[in-house]
Amino acid sequence: MDTARLVSLIAAVITTGWMSGLFYGFSVSVMPGLKRSGDRTVIETMQRINVAILNGWFLLGYLGALLFTGLALGLHVPSEGRDLLPPLIGAFVTYALAMAVTARVNIPLNNALEQAGPPDRLDDASAAAVRQAFEGRWVRANAWRAVLCTAALGFLAWALILR
Template sequence: MFEMLRSATLAAATLTTGLMAGLFYAYACSVMLGLGRTDDRTFVDAMQWINVKIINGWFLVPFLGAPILIVLTGVLILRGDGRSALPWIVAAFVLYGMTLAITFAVNVPLNNRLAAAGAPDDIADLAAVREAFETTWNRWNIARAGTSTAAFGCLVWALVLPGSTG
């Protein structure tokens, strides 16, 4: 039973981390490229709505669940066999922690500033608002796509290590 729980938490940690890596990757290689081709009003309006609508269970469960599941997996591995996976679990936690740090230190404050700019029809200089947001947000989104993808890779490796899943 213990091995099944450990396997399930490692699988869930891998899945939630993979979902987040995929989300950040999708923004980097499609969403932001597409929005980058739009006019300033469309860009600001779309990003303001995306930033409101992304705060939902479909996003929050994997976003916040991933680090919890990674820690739980590490604890369960410490209490059983399969310790060869532990360094990979720790690395995944550090990398996903970097993802969270980037999100809360850079992307969320930029999102908040974009929201504070007001409705697009009320913004006097849409180009300046967009310029203050877009390049920095994109750069750091690519960084968190990298850190979350690396965390996902560490968890995938932990899954395939002999004895890590019972």
């Protein structure tokens, strides 16, 4: 049982770290780089990213972070490792909040961007409107995801230290 607790905690750290890094990377490089690009470039690039990111590695990190954190939490409840419960609960809650931001803001914006169609078929005004409806809200929500995932990772590091 002790091995399962440790392995689930390490898996939670790794997958949460992946997600924290992904959202941080978008916040500090991808979106600032795209901000300097034209409307059609932003639309096309984000449409392509939104398709490419739906792969097994992303899903392992995105779903795995919640599942492994929940597993680590569940395995520590009936054990002598109850002092790990506060940081594990903190990690689970903050990561779940990041997922809620994704579901309520980023995914609907990604879907609306896809609904706009190919950017080369948009006139200048339409492309500008699509970008304006997408970019600012998506960037702010992604920053929240980065902060929440980083907090979850910090909680998990705290749990590892306590262990």
